[in-house]
Amino acid sequence: IFVGDSVTYGGSYIDDKDLFSSIYCDQLPKDIHCLNNGINSWGVLNMGRFISNFNLYSQRIPERFILVILPGDEQRNFRSLSDTPFWNISPREPSAINEVLRYLNSKYFIPILEKKPEKNKNTIKRKELSDIQRNIIWDELAFLVKESIYPIDIVITPPMNWFIDKSKRKDIEKYDKLLKRISRLDSVEKTCNLYKYILPDFNKDFYHDGVHLSKKGHNLWAKKIYKCLNQ
Numbered sequence: 001i002f003v004g005d006s007v008t009y010g011g012s013y014i015d016d017k018d019l020f021s022s023i024y025c026d027q028l029p030k031d032i033h034c035l036n037n038g039i040n041s042w043g044v045l046n047m048g049r050f051i052s053n054f055n056l057y058s059q060r061i062p063e064r065f066i067l068v069i070l071p072g073d074e075q076r077n078f079r080s081l082s083d084t085p086f087w088n089i090s091p092r093e094p095s096a097i098n099e100v101l102r103y104l105n106s107k108y109f110i111p112i113l114e115k116k117p118e119k120n121k122n123t124i125k126r127k128e129l130s131d132i133q134r135n136i137i138w139d140e141l142a143f144l145v146k147e148s149i150y151p152i153d154i155v156i157t158p159p160m161n162w163f164i165d166k167s168k169r170k171d172i173e174k175y176d177k178l179l180k181r182i183s184r185l186d187s188v189e190k191t192c193n194l195y196k197y198i199l200p201d202f203n204k205d206f207y208h209d210g211v212h213l214s215k216k217g218h219n220l221w222a223k224k225i226y227k228c229l230n231q
Helices: 020-026 044-052 073-077 097-114 131-145 166-182 195-201 215-230
Strands: 002-004 036-038 065-069 152-156 188-193
Touching: 002 044, 020 036, 020 215, 044 065, 044 073, 044 131, 073 131, 131 166, 152 166, 152 215, 166 188, 188 195, 188 215, 195 215
Parallel strands: 002 036, 002 065, 065 152, 152 188
Antiparallel strands: none
């Protein structure tokens, strides 16, 4: 069972059959089926709670969970409109019901929400998560999944700026350390920072935007996740 945010879900851009979860499953024995529980705007703790309470939601017995985390998902537990890509991205073309909804939101709903009074000097700016806050979220994630009776693999899906902005090197190292720390749990079998696997093949065409993947990206992610978790 894949668990993640809109990157795992496909960002409302990709057909189910082209998602990395589906392509990954195609590489497994035919008697194993993959489920995708990626949900737009989900944060790390949403994912942890889903795994820890899975028996309340389903009678299925998972072979394992594959938790796919986008850097910054820790902040998703403090949601904002910008966390929901379905509603705040300009439509490509209003040719189907989803595109019509995007079009209407883009033209009417979003401008109203984003309109600010000219004299308002108390606008609240969204702050970046500090290292301490990020560590606290990961500690809580560890608490939520440590008693899982099902194996858990954890994958970091890198944003595009990790490949093109040299200043993001420290962020990459931070997530390597977070993976190393949580890998000590008995319930966590394997961890993988996909950045290292994608780097030799990196191309901007793998991304639809800064974080969501194109069809080519999903295809490559599936192969790299498989290589990382099954080598």
